Amino acid sequence: MRRTVTLSALAALLAATAAGSALAAGSAAPAAADRPHPRGTPLDKVPERGVLRVCTTGDYRPFTHRDPKTGEYSGIDIKMAADLAKSLDATPRYIATTWADLVGDLAAGRCDVGMGGVSVTLARARTVSFSEPYLTDGKTPIVRCPDERKYTTLEEIDRPGVRVVVNPGGTNEQFARAHVKKATLTVHPDNTTIFDEIIEGRADVMMTDASETRYQSKVHPELCAVHPDKPFSFSEKAYALPRGDAQFKEYVDQWVHLATHDGTYRKYEDEVMK
Template sequence: MLAVTAAAPAASYASAPAAGTAGTAAAATAQRDRRPATLLDAVPRRGVLRVCTTGDYRPFSYRDPATGNYRGVDIDMARDLAKSLDARPRYVRTTWAGLVGDLTSGRCDIGMGGVSITLARARSVYFSEPTRTDGKTPVVRCADQDKYRTLEQIDRPGIRVVVNPGGTNEQFARAHIKRATLTVHPDNTTIFDEIIAGRADVMMTDASETRYQAKIHPELCAVHPDQPFTFAEKGYALPRGDDQFKAYVDQWVHLATHDGTYRKYEDAWMK
């Protein structure tokens, strides 16, 4: 009985390594199966980076209505990001009101094109590291630039403020314009023509956009773009929960904003 009792553990011990090896392999396979899919793998595999962009916000993203082609600082950046992932960009047209929904529904992999980082958006999507700082400031006819330097000067009866719908510009205008006339203009690519033509007096938008519009329209002037009414940062919107893809995009942004890549693309449009 003693011999039998002693031999039983020995037999068990001898077979343990094989069982343990099989168990470890099975556990590893199960872990791989449970691992969430990440765009860091999916984008190179499909060879396409789907980029949600409005195409109405120069200098960051502009869709040429004649050709359907996209241009801008963040379009150049999208090509750079796609190339780093062995892919090509495919642009998915969106709106400011629909951007977050298009990203969370899986229509695209990333939102690019002068997207402001906000807490409201961050409840639904991740954001990359910031690409630049910005803030809301007025753009007006140059002859009127001394008339509209403060919110108090702008928010007066008889002043005509124009704004594009669905984004942070409209949110800011509705929060601060109570007495002036506020008009929502549906097309952000033609909204500045309203000021030039005298149908509106002021638009408040990101300082970067006011500088660009003043560059291409000599009739317009950016009002104190170095001291905007607000502080904001721009970045790229990403699907919430895909930590691996976010980590990659963060590192790519970090390198691009420190090795001259982002500055090169921005200077090509802003200078």
């Protein structure tokens, strides 16, 4: 009888201990993914301040262009920035940057998002996050139209006597330095006038994103995009975001997904490219 009572008491003690443990676990702090997001990140700050701070270079048509006379910005991604800001009950404020400084400016908190034809790279992804891509792209040549058949391969471009021009600080320069060993490579500091170097005969080739070659060949009839449908490389364009802010990235991802499927992006693209 005494053994039976002792075992029953032990069972009751174990049951009580298990119940207490379950209660304690239930009252413990929620997992990180379930915790409320602290106020103070762009998803909260942008609506509160009524301003979306957009870092952009202003020198990469058709995505971003800053008029040197008026200071006004235009381009596909400028229109997209206004759309993103509106969705957050805000207006866009454009912050001038360069290709060499864009990632650092975003990481330092100077802006909430980087926009303007930004290519996704692993080097950039070590410092910032990227939204869902909105465009597939790649490097391809742009030349004077009489030379369209002359520079169709990297081997034809990378020859002694060929003059390759590139803008500094971004993926164009990285690509050119990786593939141009025999040709003459010149870094032109102003991406808004770089195509004049080819038109005026001071350079023969520039290798840039196919989207840019299509646009520049449209506004400069003297220039031809060389096989833009079959570029030398693969890349994607997306919007650069603060690293570690999962909630803001999720919001921008959803916005990009909707904009690229409901006709918003295509509408802005058609308005700029017409």
